[in-house]
Amino acid sequence: MQTEKINKNLVLKNAKIIDPFKSTEINGDIYIKEGKINSIGKATYPSSSKIIDCTDRIVTHGFCDIHVHFREPGEEYKEDLNSGSQAALAGGFTRVCTMPNTSPAIDSPELIRYIINRSNECPIYIHPIGAVTKSQKGKELTEMKAMLNEGAVAFSDDGVPIENSTVLRNALSYSSMFHGNIKIINHAEDLTLKNSSVMNEGITSTKLGLKGSPDITESNMVLRDLEIAKFTNSHIHVPHVSAGKSVKHINSVKKDYDKVTAEVTPHHLFFSDEDLQNYNTNLKVAPPIRTRDDRKILINALKDGTIDCIATDHAPHALEEKECGFNCASFGMIGLESCYGAVNKILFQENNLNTVSLIKLMTSNPRKIMGFENDLLSKGMDAELVILDPKEKWKFTEKNIYSKSKNSPFIGEDLLGKVKYTIVKGLINKI
């Protein structure tokens, strides 16, 4: 990756400019003056401007990922905010929300402040998600208001589902007092049904002799969560939907209740449980990769709007934590660097989703969920853009990984569409 400062004048020339917020697509130039958008379309600019030729390329909002793990503080051997930022830039992401399952968990205003201070030194925008309960223990609520004041954007106990329904009810009710449609994000897996399983339950788990858990492990809790949110008239966001049955519940609740949003990961769109047949521990993830049928339902749910956005759940783990055998391997995989190429391949190439809709899933939709400024392609805005080659075919390899950890099941996969430049915080990053 080559990084340089945006000089006084920068022109992205001859681009296909997609504005996901306004749902427009035009061909033309973008003139960026002193780091800010000056004009779009037929731009006039000084002849001394730096020009990036964007012929056959898309210029659009920088991607936004509302679900990443940057492991700081506590597990910096896996990732830190700097290395995570590099991985994000490589994937076209200019803005991410970090999960609070660090060591210690981000469960106080002081720790939110720590992340905010550290993120100011980073080349992307990083927004911390605070824990719902102290130490993610599912018992006492955190000081949500003070954490919001310090910069928290949402609350989640991350991988630890809030099992106690009264605690979830109170968390939802309490968070609804504050402005900004604050979301509670609950990892939906009924741990009593999950029962120490390591993958989806089906013919593949039977053949591998691995313990599986059925799709209702997720969908039962999704249904409970949605009903409690509705009951308390508060906002809930469903992370990494994996099961077709969960989609059904989300769809039916969304019909008469609009404070529900949901995300899906690239890996749940790309893989199915049959891909685990060689015990590839990089595919061990929670919730698990499910069946081909679930995968189809997830893809359709993105098309019809039941699921609002893509989020990677980028979860770095050291090699040793993945190569110790399937049962003891850690759950999770990295996903930032491979996201666009994987999602574009599945949704655009294989499922005919149009490019504007696809880009919304990674830009304006997640930004809307988190309440981020969304009119990025208007005069005076700081340049927060990505330049894409939507037609480039490439094989994802370890060399494409900027994360400290290499736990990606996409290694060796053919992808379609590549991030060429990520422009944010006054820097041009050539990938």
Add this chain to the structure above:
Amino acid sequence: MQLKNKHLIGLEGYPKQDIDEIIETAFSFKEVLDRPIKKVPSLQGKTIVNLFFENSTRTRISFELAEKRLSADSINFSASSSSLNKGETFKDTVKNIESMKIDAAVIRHPFPGSALMLTNYIDSVVINAGDGTHEHPTQALLDIVSLKEKFGYIKNLKIGIIGDIAHSRVALSNIYGLKTLGAKVVLCGPSTLMPVRIEELGLTVNNNIDEVIEWADAINVLRIQRERMNNALIPSVREYRRLFGITQSRIEKHNSELVIMHPGPMNRWVEIDSNVADSDQAIILDQVLNGVATRMAILYLLLSGKTKKDS
């Protein structure tokens, strides 16, 4: 004759020709075991490490005897006395052992997939001696050798596998091996101990033990672990015996010719009555003896042919 695969990891997709070869070779080694001097020089100079990351009595002694009777040098490793307790990773442990120049590793490990994983870390021949709840191919092969010895054929033989299928590595390997050789397989056990969609492996599930006893030529009775009650899988061993126990009265009533197998260790009066286990129709101790001959056959076929270094 050389086997198609370098390792023996499982019987899923294992070539029929190679299973047949192992059976034939096992019978010839069984003759060796009847001699006053039960040792042949076939694997002289070969070093085999028995990596036991989980306790085992029968399988371990069986492998050790097979190795010694083929004149191989064998080394034992057990997890309890290992540096794994000092925090060393599995990969480091096995790479260290391999660097001392070995020819084969026999591995027993509690995790499914661990034998396959070992083939990624070392170049030696790997033999799976049981990987968690996945496969136990040498047990299935010795079961098949025992059936062949008893009946003279495997094709169309009717085999019932009884009990805790979900936690068994013996069941899956038996299913694959028996199906490859054309046997008919019926599984019988509590629905809570039956893996999902197992019928898709080309067999039938029937939880009426009387019907299965009546139908089968032979049954393989699996061990019921008493701890299973803790997870609400079965109510009691008494209830289990009532529904699935191989009792004298069931055998007498439904099929007095039935051949009884058990991979051990047995819970007498739980999954099998003592007098059935000790009856003439039980071939349980034949299985144990055939285990040594079968493992000799496997080791011989995998190690005496062309090795990587020779080729």
